[in-house]
Amino acid sequence: MTSVDDISRARGGVAPPARGSTARRASPGPVVRRSRRGYDGWWPVLFVLPTMFGVVLFYLWPIVQTGYFSFTEWGAFGGQTWVGTENYARLASDPDLGTAVVNTLVYTAIVLLGIPIAMFVASLLSRPGMRFTAFYRVLYFMPYVAMPTAVAMVWRLIFNGDFGVLNWALGLVGIDGPAWTSTPGFALVAVSIVGLWTSLGFAIIILSAGLKTIPPELYEAASLDGATPWRQFRSVTVPLLTPSVFFVTVITVINGFQLFDLLYALMGQGNPAIQETQSLVYLFYNEAFLRNDKGFAAAIAMVILLIVGAVTLLQFRMQRRWVTYA
Amino acid sequence: MKHLMRSASVAGVAAVALTLAACSGGDDAAEGGATAAPTDAQAEITYAIWDENQKPAIDQNIKDFNETYPNIKVTVDLTPYQQYFTKLQTQGESKTLPDVFWMNGPNVQLYAANDLLEPISGLVDAGDVDPSKYPDALNELYTFEDAQYGVPKDFDTVALWYNKALFEKAGVDLPTDDWTWDDFTTAAGKISDELSDQGVYGVVTELNSAGQSSYYDSILQAGGHVISEDGTTSGYDDPASIEGLQLWADLVADGASPTLEQMSDTKPNVWFNSGKAAMFWSGNWSVAEMKDSPNKDDFGTVRLPEGPEQRATVIHGLANVVAADSENKEAANAFLAYLGSEEAQRTQAEMGVANPAYDGTQQAFVDSVPSFGIDVFLESADEMSFPYPISKNTAAWNALENELLPQAFSGERPVEEVAQELADAMNEELAKE
Numbered sequence: 001m002t003s004v005d006d007i008s009r010a011r012g013g014v015a016p017p018a019r020g021s022t023a024r025r026a027s028p029g030p031v032v033r034r035s036r037r038g039y040d041g042w043w044p045v046l047f048v049l050p051t052m053f054g055v056v057l058f059y060l061w062p063i064v065q066t067g068y069f070s071f072t073e074w075g076a077f078g079g080q081t082w083v084g085t086e087n088y089a090r091l092a093s094d095p096d097l098g099t100a101v102v103n104t105l106v107y108t109a110i111v112l113l114g115i116p117i118a119m120f121v122a123s124l125l126s127r128p129g130m131r132f133t134a135f136y137r138v139l140y141f142m143p144y145v146a147m148p149t150a151v152a153m154v155w156r157l158i159f160n161g162d163f164g165v166l167n168w169a170l171g172l173v174g175i176d177g178p179a180w181t182s183t184p185g186f187a188l189v190a191v192s193i194v195g196l197w198t199s200l201g202f203a204i205i206i207l208s209a210g211l212k213t214i215p216p217e218l219y220e221a222a223s224l225d226g227a228t229p230w231r232q233f234r235s236v237t238v239p240l241l242t243p244s245v246f247f248v249t250v251i252t253v254i255n256g257f258q259l260f261d262l263l264y265a266l267m268g269q270g271n272p273a274i275q276e277t278q279s280l281v282y283l284f285y286n287e288a289f290l291r292n293d294k295g296f297a298a299a300i301a302m303v304i305l306l307i308v309g310a311v312t313l314l315q316f317r318m319q320r321r322w323v324t325y326a
Numbered sequence: 327m328k329h330l331m332r333s334a335s336v337a338g339v340a341a342v343a344l345t346l347a348a349c350s351g352g353d354d355a356a357e358g359g360a361t362a363a364p365t366d367a368q369a370e371i372t373y374a375i376w377d378e379n380q381k382p383a384i385d386q387n388i389k390d391f392n393e394t395y396p397n398i399k400v401t402v403d404l405t406p407y408q409q410y411f412t413k414l415q416t417q418g419e420s421k422t423l424p425d426v427f428w429m430n431g432p433n434v435q436l437y438a439a440n441d442l443l444e445p446i447s448g449l450v451d452a453g454d455v456d457p458s459k460y461p462d463a464l465n466e467l468y469t470f471e472d473a474q475y476g477v478p479k480d481f482d483t484v485a486l487w488y489n490k491a492l493f494e495k496a497g498v499d500l501p502t503d504d505w506t507w508d509d510f511t512t513a514a515g516k517i518s519d520e521l522s523d524q525g526v527y528g529v530v531t532e533l534n535s536a537g538q539s540s541y542y543d544s545i546l547q548a549g550g551h552v553i554s555e556d557g558t559t560s561g562y563d564d565p566a567s568i569e570g571l572q573l574w575a576d577l578v579a580d581g582a583s584p585t586l587e588q589m590s591d592t593k594p595n596v597w598f599n600s601g602k603a604a605m606f607w608s609g610n611w612s613v614a615e616m617k618d619s620p621n622k623d624d625f626g627t628v629r630l631p632e633g634p635e636q637r638a639t640v641i642h643g644l645a646n647v648v649a650a651d652s653e654n655k656e657a658a659n660a661f662l663a664y665l666g667s668e669e670a671q672r673t674q675a676e677m678g679v680a681n682p683a684y685d686g687t688q689q690a691f692v693d694s695v696p697s698f699g700i701d702v703f704l705e706s707a708d709e710m711s712f713p714y715p716i717s718k719n720t721a722a723w724n725a726l727e728n729e730l731l732p733q734a735f736s737g738e739r740p741v742e743e744v745a746q747e748l749a750d751a752m753n754e755e756l757a758k759e
Contacts, residue, residue, distance in 0.1 A: 076719065077419045077440045160591045162525070162584075179587035269408070270535025272586040272732040289412045290725045292436075 063305065070302045074294035087299035097300075099276065100283045101307070103188055107279065108256030110192035111199055115248055118203035123237065125204070126211045137208070141201035148198070152265035155194050156181060159266075181267050184276035191263050191277070198262070199255065203248045210244030211237070242323040250315055257308045260285060280304050359448035359473075360648075362663050363656035368397040371658050374427035375402060376410040379614055383677040390673065391664045398657045400426075411721075418442050423649035425658040426665070429476050431467045431642050432720035435557075438470035439718050444648040444655060445473040446662070454663040460683045463713050464643045476645025477666035478683035480674065482609040483706040484539045484630060484639045486510075487616070491624040492604035496520035501605070503629045503702070507547070507573065510605075510631040514582035517604045528582040530594040531607035533574055533735045535728050539607045542640045542715065545570030547633025552715035558756055560723070563749035568742055569634065575734055575741050586736045610681045610691075610703040617678075617695045627702045629710070641711035643683055718759040723752040 070087055072080035091097055121140065125133050143151060158166050161179025170177040180190040214237065222232050260281035267274055278286070281304065288297030363369070375384060381404060388400045403424055405413050411433060417423045423442060437443050449455040457465045460478040468476035488501050496517040501510070514528030531540040537552070545552060550567030553560060561567050577583040584597060598606035601621045606612075607630065616625055630639050646665045648658045664670055671682035675690035681703065682688060692701045717723070726748055734744035 075440075076415070076436055077442065156591075162588055162592055164591075179585075179591050182587040182590035268590060270532075270728050270732070271590045272534060272736055273590075275729060286725065289415075291722045292415070292719060293722070 066298045066301050066305075069295055070298035072295045072298075074298070076292050080295065083295070087296045090296060091299050091303065096275075096278065096283055097303075100278050100280045103277060104257055104259060104279045106188060107192045107195060107259050108253055110189070111195045111256050112249065112252055114196040114200050115203055115245060115252065117196075118200055118207055118248070119241065119245070121200070122204050122207035122211055123233070125208055137205065140204050143198045144201035146198075148261045149265045151194065151198055152262055155190075155266060156268070159190050182271050182273050184273045187267060187271070187273040187277040191259075191266055194266060195256070195259065195262055199252060203252070206248050207241060207244050210241050214240045239324045243325055246315075246319050246323045250312060253311055253315065254308055257281075257304065257311070280307075359445035360655040360659055361448040361452050362454050362660040363395070363398070363654075365395055365660075366397065367395065367657050367660065369654040369657035370399045370401065371425035371652070371654050371661060372401050372403050373661070374405065374410075374414070374424035376405055376407040376428060377679075378404060378406075380674070380679040383674045383679045386673050386677065387665060387670045390669065391661060394664070395657075395660055398660065400661060421651045423651060425652040425654055426646055426648055426661055428479070429468070429645050429647045431714045431716045432724060434468055434475060434645070434647075435470050435716060435718045435720070437647070438473075438475045442650055443475040444650045444652070444659070445475055446477055446648075447473060449477075449659055449663050450474070454659075455666050459668075459685045460666075461641070461643070461707060463641045463707075463711060464645070464683055466713060467643070467716070468645045468647075476647045477662055479644045479646050479665065479671070480680035481641055481643030481683050481707065482611050482681060483641050483703045483711055484543050484607060484609045485627045485702045485706060486630050487598060487606040487608055487612065487625060487627050489598070489601060489604050489621060489624045490626060491621070492517060492521065492526060492601065496604070498604075500626075501628045501631075505628070505631040507631050507633055511573070511577065511580075511582065514577060514605060515580055518580070518582045521604075522581070525602055527584050527597065527603045529577060529605040529607070530583060530589060530597040530603040531574075532589075532594050533578075534586055534590055534732055536724075537727060537731075538640055538642060538714070539609055541571055541574060541731070543607070543630055543638055544573045544633060546638035546640065546712050547630070547636060548573075549633070549635030553717060553752075553756075557717040560749040560752035560756065562745045562752060566635065568745045571731070571734060571741050571745060575737060578735055579737050586732050610700060613681075613691075613695055613698065613700055614678065616698070622695075623697065625698055627699050629702055629706055637710040639706045639711055640714045641707055642714040717756060719755065722755040722758075726751050726755065 069080060071082060071084060073083045073086075074080050124130065125136055158164050159180035161167060161177070161182070164177075164180070166180065167177035178186050180186050218236050218240070219232055222236055227235065258281055259279040263277070263279055263282055264285070267277065271277075274282075280300065284297050284300040284304065287293045287300060373384070373388075375381070381402065384402060388402070391400065392398070410428075414423070414427070414433075418437065418440070429437065429443075434443075446455055450457060455477055457474060461481060464478040464481055465474060468474055468478065486501055486505075490500060493500050493513075497520065498513050498516050501513065510529075517526065517528040532538075533540050537545075542552060545561070545567045548566045548570040550564045550570050551561035552567070562571075574583070578585060583589075584592075584603070589597070594603075594606065595608065595612060595615060597603040598608075599616060599619045599621070601624070616622060619625065629637065646662050648655065648662050652658045666684070668684050668687060671684040672687045672690060674680050675682045675687050675694070678691065678694040681691045688704055692704065730744050730748045730751070733739045734741040
């Protein structure tokens with residue numbers, strides 16, 4: 001991608017922010033070098049303390065506890081006994097774990113397909129002369145802010161095998177549709193489609209904001225050099241949008257791994273396809289709250305944490321290959 | 327004091343409560359459970375329930391309770407059933423259970439075994455609660471290691487609901503109280519054949535997520551059992567139990583019942599309610615829904631058909647319990663005793679929300695929809711009811727049932743193979759208790 005380098009140079013070659021910092025940065029301000037603890041002393045620490053207190057108390061400490069509990073057998077109302085790595089050994093030989101990992105990956109992959117769609121829609125919305133953009137933005141964003149349960153209730157009706165509008169429409173062209181949310185295979189696709197649809201709004205908003213940060217003079221320069229609109233999209237829009245795309249990708253993947261409420265509400269209790277369709281978090285829920293086996297569930301939670309951590313780390317490693325910070 | 331309770335008018339109950347409270351006010355540390363508070367007691371207590379339909383009747387109960395106990399403020403905490411026990415378990419773990427709350431059969435032993443419930447012996451000894459006024463099966467359900475922990479609130483049995491119009495349309499004789507499995511399956515098959523072009527099925531019932539209105543009953547009818555009487559071993563590998571499961575697998579395979587996918591997409595009660603199924607195995611909890619159905623004039627009920635071994639239905643009922651850690655145990659007990667009283671349960675029956683447990687108050691519920699013939703549920707309770715299968719950690723093997731049995735009903739795997747696997751897995755869970 002030579003265009004990437006071109007643009008970096010054109011913008012004065014500002015170095016990309018350090019790995020692990022926020023994915024996107026506002027316009028690069030003057031950089032002041034300071035020593036490690038600087039002249040601000042402990043003030044900055046004091047200001048983040050309240051937040052850190054909450055994060056430690058409500059996020060980090062529970063993670064540590066869950067880690068500990070994953071090595072115990074947990075009575076129905078507390079009372080843990082240390083069982084070593086027994087939970088992990090059981091988990092490793094549990095056929096449901098493999099199914100859940102694969103399902104979660106398939107779901108995440110399908111939902112990620114929403115990003116190109118969102119890029120396309122966001123570009124359309126930012127075209128000069130486009131009318132009712134605010135209306136469209138609200139329209140696309142609505143599913144994202146709606147309660148997942150409410151969304152699932154509506155889609156359940158659409159997907160209903162006997163009386164659903166989807167199978168009715170398919171029937172018009174001679175296709176006998178399945179019971180979408182309760183047939184193994186189809187159920188995962190159905191859940192993923194709804195997941196994609198709900199996440200679209202979030203991606204569009206972030207990408208629209210990303211588009212706004214691209215300086216118009218770049219397009220001017222490109223068109224003076226004779227670049228066609230398609231070429232402008234490929235060589236200016238796409239590379240400069242990569243930080244936003246990266247951010248959306250990371251968030252979408254993390255959300256994808258946390259698939260639970262949509263699946264649970266869309267498939268309902270006692271769905272014959274749940275075994276083949278369950279996600280990692282569903283597996284966790286099933287063990288923790290339906291079978292009262294919280295020690296084992298804690299082990300599942302740790303595995304989810306490790307997978308999400310590993311995937312996110314990998315994404316940050318890979319970003320240097322394709323993300324352009326201008 | 328039993329004779330007083332029996333002739334209870336409103337004033338009578340109040341007078342009894344007053345007297346009793348006066349006798350029992352002082353000695354709160356009896357060897358058994360705690361006793362009830364005096365009528366001038368001052369306290370704020372929480373009452374946790376899960377059924378929104380019952381809220382109006384419960385509000386009425388609280389109002390009536392406050393006539394006698396004006397200074398005990400009761401706050402209702404309503405949590406939908408799907409989350410109720412998840413929440414309760416967390417509360418139990420952090421010792422913040424509501425003072426008084428609803429309990430069901432599958433969960434009672436778990437809570438009793440962990441000392442989270444107050445035995446009702448204090449109230450019984452003081453005469454505030456008389457267990458003989460409730461069905462034996464319910465008292466038994468809420469007894470763990472010789473102590474009773476709940477005051478029965480209501481009960482339900484299962485019967486065969488049918489749609490007269492669909493039977494007539496298919497030219498099949500209406501079901502009777504003397505039907506056998508053969509009569510039942512033949513009729514179901516015939517109706518499905520005759521009316522399949524209209525999308526009508528012979529029979530529906532819940533097979534996906536609970537056995538109460540389907541295989542728990544058919545297993546008993548075939549002479550099998552879900553769990554041994556002492557609650558230590560699974561009965562799913564009993565050939566008679568397998569026969570009870572086979573009934574449903576056959577009905578699904580014949581197309582007499584919708585498939586499990588169809589019953590997952592559209593729930594069994596909706597199939598029946600909307601006139602798309604001619605028969606429906608269900609309990610008296612369906613009365614509240616079916617009385618508002620557009621097809622309500624066509625609905626009727628008869629006893630469940632007789633199986634190869636016997637007639638049978640499981641009986642289950644809710645109970646009110648008091649938390650052992652309640653800070654206002656005496657006030658909570660006073661409210662518990664009131665909820666178990668004839669007056670309170672009659673109110674529930676008259677408002678048509680539940681089939682009450684108190685002896686003699688059920689008629690009001692039967693009368694709430696005369697055309698359904700719902701006295702069949704009471705007859706079934708008297709003549710052919712068996713306790714609902716439970717153990718100390720019922721939820722653990724309920725999850726196994728829901729995971730494995732659908733594979734048998736859908737014809738994906740042979741019933742016998744699934745039943746054997748379920749029995750092994752269930753025994754493994756039971757061994758942990």
